[in-house]
Amino acid sequence: xxxxxxxxxxxxxxxxxxxxxxxxxxxxTADINLPNxxxxxxxxxxxxxxxxxxxxxxxxxxxxxVVLVLTYKDVPNTLHTTAGQGYPEPSPYDTRILDKRVRYxxxxxxxxxxxxxxxxxxxxxxxxxxxRELPYNIDPEKAKESExxxxxxxxxxxxxxxxxxxxxxxxITLSVGxxxxxxxxxxxxxxxxFEIHYANHAALEPHAALAFxxxxxxxxxxxxTQVPFHARRITSRVLGIPVKDIRVIKPRIGGGFGxxxxxxxxxxxxxxxxxxxxxxxxxxxxxxxFISTRTRHPMITWYKAGVKKDTKEIHAxxxxxxxxxxxxxxxxxxxxxxxxxxxxPLFNKIKHLQFEGFSVYTNLPVGGAYRGYGATQGYxxxxxxxxxxxxxxxxxxxxxxxxxxxxxxxxxxIFEKLGEGKEGVSQIIRSCALSECIEKGSKxxxxxxxxxxxxxxxxxxxxxxxxxxxxxSGIPKIDMGAAYMKMNEDGSFNLHIGATDLGxxxxxxxxxxxxxxxxxxxxxxxxxxxxxxxxPFDVGAYASSTTYIxxxxxxxxxxxxxxxxxxxxxxxxxxxxxxxxxEDGTVYTKDRTQRVTFSxxxxxxxxxxxxxxxQSVASNIGLESPPPFMAQFAEVEVDIKTxxxxxxxxxxxxxxxxxxxxxxxxxxxxxxxxxxxxYALWEEYVFDKKGRMLNxxxxxxxxxxxxxxPEMEVIICKTYEPTGPHGAKSxxxxxxxxxxxAISNAVYDAxxxxxxxxxxxxxxxxxxxxxxxxxx
Amino acid sequence: xxxxxxxxxxKKELEFEPHKxxxxxxxxxxxxxxxxxxxxxxxxxxxxxLDGRPVNSCQVLAASVMEREITTSKGIGSLHNPHxxxxxxxxxxxxxxxxxxPGMVVSTYALLSENPTPDDEDIKYALSGNICRCTGYVKxxxxxxxxxxxxxxxxx
Numbered sequence: 001x002x003x004x005x006x007x008x009x010x011x012x013x014x015x016x017x018x019x020x021x022x023x024x025x026x027x028x029t030a031d032i033n034l035p036n037x038x039x040x041x042x043x044x045x046x047x048x049x050x051x052x053x054x055x056x057x058x059x060x061x062x063x064x065x066v067v068l069v070l071t072y073k074d075v076p077n078t079l080h081t082t083a084g085q086g087y088p089e090p091s092p093y094d095t096r097i098l099d100k101r102v103r104y105x106x107x108x109x110x111x112x113x114x115x116x117x118x119x120x121x122x123x124x125x126x127x128x129x130x131x132r133e134l135p136y137n138i139d140p141e142k143a144k145e146s147e148x149x150x151x152x153x154x155x156x157x158x159x160x161x162x163x164x165x166x167x168x169x170x171x172i173t174l175s176v177g178x179x180x181x182x183x184x185x186x187x188x189x190x191x192x193x194f195e196i197h198y199a200n201h202a203a204l205e206p207h208a209a210l211a212f213x214x215x216x217x218x219x220x221x222x223x224x225t226q227v228p229f230h231a232r233r234i235t236s237r238v239l240g241i242p243v244k245d246i247r248v249i250k251p252r253i254g255g256g257f258g259x260x261x262x263x264x265x266x267x268x269x270x271x272x273x274x275x276x277x278x279x280x281x282x283x284x285x286x287x288x289x290f291i292s293t294r295t296r297h298p299m300i301t302w303y304k305a306g307v308k309k310d311t312k313e314i315h316a317x318x319x320x321x322x323x324x325x326x327x328x329x330x331x332x333x334x335x336x337x338x339x340x341x342x343x344x345p346l347f348n349k350i351k352h353l354q355f356e357g358f359s360v361y362t363n364l365p366v367g368g369a370y371r372g373y374g375a376t377q378g379y380x381x382x383x384x385x386x387x388x389x390x391x392x393x394x395x396x397x398x399x400x401x402x403x404x405x406x407x408x409x410x411x412x413x414i415f416e417k418l419g420e421g422k423e424g425v426s427q428i429i430r431s432c433a434l435s436e437c438i439e440k441g442s443k444x445x446x447x448x449x450x451x452x453x454x455x456x457x458x459x460x461x462x463x464x465x466x467x468x469x470x471x472x473s474g475i476p477k478i479d480m481g482a483a484y485m486k487m488n489e490d491g492s493f494n495l496h497i498g499a500t501d502l503g504x505x506x507x508x509x510x511x512x513x514x515x516x517x518x519x520x521x522x523x524x525x526x527x528x529x530x531x532x533x534x535x536p537f538d539v540g541a542y543a544s545s546t547t548y549i550x551x552x553x554x555x556x557x558x559x560x561x562x563x564x565x566x567x568x569x570x571x572x573x574x575x576x577x578x579x580x581x582x583e584d585g586t587v588y589t590k591d592r593t594q595r596v597t598f599s600x601x602x603x604x605x606x607x608x609x610x611x612x613x614x615q616s617v618a619s620n621i622g623l624e625s626p627p628p629f630m631a632q633f634a635e636v637e638v639d640i641k642t643x644x645x646x647x648x649x650x651x652x653x654x655x656x657x658x659x660x661x662x663x664x665x666x667x668x669x670x671x672x673x674x675x676x677x678x679y680a681l682w683e684e685y686v687f688d689k690k691g692r693m694l695n696x697x698x699x700x701x702x703x704x705x706x707x708x709x710p711e712m713e714v715i716i717c718k719t720y721e722p723t724g725p726h727g728a729k730s731x732x733x734x735x736x737x738x739x740x741x742a743i744s745n746a747v748y749d750a751x752x753x754x755x756x757x758x759x760x761x762x763x764x765x766x767x768x769x770x771x772x773x774x775x776x
Numbered sequence: 777x778x779x780x781x782x783x784x785x786x787k788k789e790l791e792f793e794p795h796k797x798x799x800x801x802x803x804x805x806x807x808x809x810x811x812x813x814x815x816x817x818x819x820x821x822x823x824x825x826l827d828g829r830p831v832n833s834c835q836v837l838a839a840s841v842m843e844r845e846i847t848t849s850k851g852i853g854s855l856h857n858p859h860x861x862x863x864x865x866x867x868x869x870x871x872x873x874x875x876x877x878p879g880m881v882v883s884t885y886a887l888l889s890e891n892p893t894p895d896d897e898d899i900k901y902a903l904s905g906n907i908c909r910c911t912g913y914v915k916x917x918x919x920x921x922x923x924x925x926x927x928x929x930x931x932x
Contacts, residue, residue, distance in 0.1 A: 018866035019858055021874025022881055024809020024849040031808035204813045204821055204875040204909050254811075254875030255909050286814040503873025503910050663869035663915070670912030671872065698818035698907065706903045706913045 008516040009726045012663035015508045016527060017252065017501075026252040029208040029224050030283045037212075038067055040272060040282035041120035043110040043127055044292060045102035048363035048691040049136035049147065052100050052109065052129060059126040060112060065119035068276055069127070070111040072098040075271060078238050079153060082264045083330035083368065084227035086478055086539055088157035090420055092169055092329040094150040097238065097267055102131075103149055103327035104363050105692040106291035113272045113280055136363040138691040140300065140324040143167040143360035149327060150361055158422060160333060167361040169325040170333035172340070175354045176413045182316025182352025186306025190389055194303070194381035195757040196740065198324075198685035199296040201370055202703045205254020206289045211269035212279035219270055220247045226260045226500050227540030232532045234263040235270050246270070250530035256502035257675070258369030261542050262294050262330060290696035294368025295685065297335050297359075298324045299377035303385045306352075312393050314404065316352035319344065321378065323359040326366040332359035334420050335367065338374030341424060342627075343382050345412030346470050347404045355418065364691045369542055371672060372736040375471055376679075380758065383467035383741030387748065397745075398438050398447065401468045401631070408432045425476040427624040431719035431729065433655035434468060434629040440715045441653035442466070445633035454750060454776055459641040461776060462648070463750025465634050467738040470627035473721075473730040474545030480621045481550035482536035483557040485514065487565070487614040489606055491585055491598030492524045495557075498538025499550035500530045504732060505664040506546040510554045512660050513725050517558035518565070519582035520598065536617065544730030545622070547660060551725035553620035560616035568605045568614065569596050626721045628656040628729045632673070632738030635710075636746040640774060643762035645747060646710075647677055652735055653715040658727030665731050666714045672735030673712065678704040680740040684759050751776060779842035783807065784851030798824070798836040802848065809849045809878045813907070820906030823879040824848050830886040832905070849878035852885050860926035861885055861919075870919035872910030880906050884920050888927055894920065 020026040057069040075097040083091035098108055110127050114120035137146035144166045156162040161171030183189055209223040219241060225231045228248040236243045253260065265282055272280040284293070299321055306316035321339045325332040340355035370376075386404075390397035406412060408429055416426035442448070445464055455462045484496040495514050501507040511525040529535060538550055562582065569587040570577040573594050580587050585598045596604075605614050633651040638644075652669050659665040682702040686694045695701045720727035744755040752775025753768045778791050783802070792801045799822045802810045810833055813821035817835040824833045825847035833846075853859030861884050864870075871877050880903060887894055887902035894902065899920045908916060 012869065014866050015869070015871060017874070018871040019862060020855060021871050022849070022862040022865040022877045023853055023855055023858060024811075024878035025855050026874060027808065028811075028875065030812065031803075202909055203873070204819060204907060205811070205873065206813070253873065254813075255873040257909070283812075286816065286819075503875070505872065667869050667872055667911055667915060670914045671910045672912075674912035675909065697816055698814050699816060703907060703909060704913075705905075705907060706900045706916065709913050712912065712914050 006516055006726065008512045008522055009660050010658065010662065012661055013508065013512060013522055015505045016511060017507060021252065028205055028252050028254055029210055029222050032210055032222060034212055034279040037279040037281055038113040038115065038272060038276060039117040039120050040268065040280055041112045041117065041124050042108050043112065043124040045105060045107040045109050047102060047131055047133055048105055048138065049134040050102050050131040051134060052102065053132050054130040056128040057110065060123040063119065063123040063126060065115040066112065066123045068113040068272060070098065072100050076239060080234060080238050081330050082262045084230040084234065084261045084263045084540065087233060090158050090333050091331055092154055092156045092162055094154035095328050097271065099151060101151065104365055105690065106365055107327060111268055111272065113276065136691065138362050138364050138687065140322055140360050140362055143362055149363060168358060169329035169361050170336055170359040171357065172337055173356045174417050177352035179316050179318050179352045179354040183306040186315045187309040188307045188392065189304065190307065190385060191304045192381065192385060192756060194301045194384065196299050196377050196380050197758050198298045198365065199679050199683045200290055200701065201257040201259030203255030203257055203259055206284045206286060207260065207265055207293055208283040209265035209269045210279065210281040211273035213273065213277065218245050218247060219273065220249065221266050221270055222249045222251060223266050224253050224260050225250050226256045226502055226542055228500065228530050228532050229498060229537050230540060231263045231266045235266045238267045239270050239274065247533045250500055253502050256541065257371045258373065258542065259294055261369040286698060287696045290701065291365065291693050294330065295365050296370040297367030297377065299339060301339065301378065301381040303381045305385055305389060307389055307393065312395060314347060314350050314389065317350045318354040321357040323357065324362055324364065324367065325359045326362060326364045328366045329359065329361065330366065330368050335374040337418055337420065339378030341414060341418040342375035342471055343378035345414045346406055346468065348406040348410055348412035349404060364687065365685065365693065371675065371733045373733065376737045379467065379469055379737045380740045384744050384754065384756065387745045397466060398442055401438055402435045405434050405468060406432065420475050420478060425624060430626060430723060431657055431721040432629055433717040433719045434631065436717045437629060437631040437653035437655055438468065440717060441631040441633050441651045444651040444713050444715060445635055445649060447633065450635065451749060456776065459639050460637050461640060461750040462635065462637050463746045465742045465745025465749050467632050467741040467745065469630045469734055469737045471544055471730065471734040472625035472627055473548035473724065474622040474625055475543050476622045476625040479539045479543060479545050479549045480619055481538040481553045482617065482619040483553040484536050484617045485557050485561045485615060487561065487602045489599065489602045491602055492526060494526050494528065495554065496535045497529045497550055497554065498535045499546050500538065500541040502541050504541065504668065505661065506541065509547055509660045509664065510551060513551050513554045514558040516726060517555055518562050520585040524585065544733045547728050548724050548730050549620055549622050551728060553618050555725040556618035556620055557616050560618060561614060564614045564616060565598065565601055568601050572596050572601065572604055624723055626723060626729050628654060628731055628734050630654045630734045630738060632742045634739065634742040634746040636743055636750060638747055638750045638765065640751060640769065643765035645681060645743065645760055645765060647743060649711040650677065651713045653717055654731060654734065655717045655719050656731035657719050657721035657724050657729035659716055659718065660726065660728050662716060665716060668731045669714045669735040670712055672733065673739060674704050674709055676736040676739030679759065680743045681759055777839065779839065781842060782845045784847055792838055794839050796838045797834055798838045798841060799833040801838040802833060807848050811875055811878060813875065820879045820883065821876050823882045823906065825882055825886060828889065830883050849881045852881060860930050861923040864923035864926055865919045868915050868919035868922050870911060870915040876906055876908045880916060884923055888924055892928060893924055
């Protein structure tokens, strides 16, 4: 099974929408304009924490062209979460469309709809607001003692730690063994604090949404969403409009990375269209994307590890995590939990483990889902800690990695103890090539020639560092995707999936999975996705789930339609079904004496005898969440005079099971890696003392350009995951987790200075050099 | 006000407000292949050719370029007659979300017009004003090289 010959899977076929996108034919939300459409602008809070005492919209309403101005007095006040997660959401219900209280600079105060965007933007300046400023806090370590941030009545649907009066958005503690005993039995105990920072997804397409009534009076919403079905459910609840009266469509989408897993525009355009009976559209500016959408959650982690000298193993490990949720709590529980659940199982032989995580509210921008989802935050300290321990033990960290990491056939108690904000699902690792990834990656970076060499040219010193990682493939026993297929008279197939292609290429990958299973070519599969009226349910694109979960549904669906095809062919040829096989869109008898093409079969079934539509439908939930694995290696050059770090070369070796489309696998890894390098070195929210972001533009918030990329290499270490479609696991997120620790470890290798607070700007590097001293 | 623009080799008389940017005038008249990513001249999603030279259309006052030639990605190739650059981007895996791609294609067209066989450094310099958040740029460099090969073969 593992060495099966594939015809469509495993090939780097061209993305089915690539040419249309390259020309500019494909439509994104902002490209759609409707007659009589209103344009929406938002008024935002200039204060980190304040109560609206008075709000006067009369002047704004009088402005010619203004049609509607909404304040907290005019909108449904339903508490909800904007986290576009499954139901019940593991995020607190602490948000309203508009509220009397504003909780961060960038919180919404009013919604203005006008004939043009310019009029709406002008009119918002005429809204007079009297605020009463409230005590605010931007330091997560002081959150528990600070003025309450979440509204009265905020609540959590799940039985979890939620203490809004103390600004605690979520909390988890769990133990395996007895960690204190473990530390006392250890020969050496390591303890350190790591701090990782705010960042923006910076998808090139800003968030947008459009609403209109169709000819039957149903509310249609087109949106830049990763989660059309969750968007429909949440919009329905918040606006009190039945699900049956709402249709959500995702057109092409210009990158998501988690930032479009939030439902915060659909209810606004829905409400404006509901109130005005006119189409309405909102397209955020780049500045609005920075200040008012979602971010990567910053996190402080404290790692404590007890090591035994005889076994050279970690005997006890404690991870304490303090996550800054920002002013509201979307994903506050689950991102924090993932810092433990996606990290701790990697070193599965540690006897005594403890995880303690808290998420707290502050008066800062709101965190959300972001590629890596807590694993990025957790893996920073983890990999730096492993580097420190290996050095102390006098062994090569790569040997330490190889000995310690989880292997095929093994498990970790964490899988069962820690899931998405509740217990997890126990699982055995059925595929793992992490040791091979370490081996091949180290050769590509020339580890043994460069490590500990501190090659110096003038003020510039080179070093290499590594990190190992795992992620998951969907949320087990929660995430579901479904697929529908029907056969057309030329032997082509319509494949309808709820799954959401964000630019990742999932429409293509799912077509490959179907074509492979049916025995036809990919050009015969016509994909239609992400439309709540015309495609079956899918949770959407998050948690590295589409290939594994939705792909599993497509595989099942394809198997079923194949059965139907064979049934009709058996009737046509008057032979038993098991005497038949399919090859390249044709059904043959096993002796190859008789055959019928897919087109013959479809024509027959539609027009000739026992007429029916050859079709199938299937759903799939992940019973497990097989982790992809990765080893990442950075070679850096550190300028000891200026503190500037240049990444010279970056290698990522990945086990994602059977790659469905190797070019798209590489694309996911390369994109995630460069995003991770940008995050490690430059990308950062800079705040003033009131929590106002000072750099909300691409001029001042630096995402990597083509000039900034190092020499890059991606190595695919193929395995076969028996629970995955055609052996596949996920790959989308994992590559963003390694650059921060790998670069930190490489800098230590170069100059003997540990970087424990990101991003590693020249200023921070120079400060670290000053504090710790160069070791050249 | 009204003004004449030569867009993708077609003479167009367009009505627009005098303060409008070229980006807005183009998008409002259906040229939505020109994307808005930042409106501050940083991301390159709105790059078009102005008399053959790449410009960020968000930084150009429409009134200042009347009577001049503007070329968008769709002026370079179409779905039924794609340009080798567009084919190369698709084939090389350089298109993920595609939001940056029309701008990338236009910048690449300008590069190859001046330098038909660019090396890595030439490519990086020419595309330094086009941000892509999805690909990590590796396959974009590959695409430009493939495009250079295709253009030579096709003689386009």
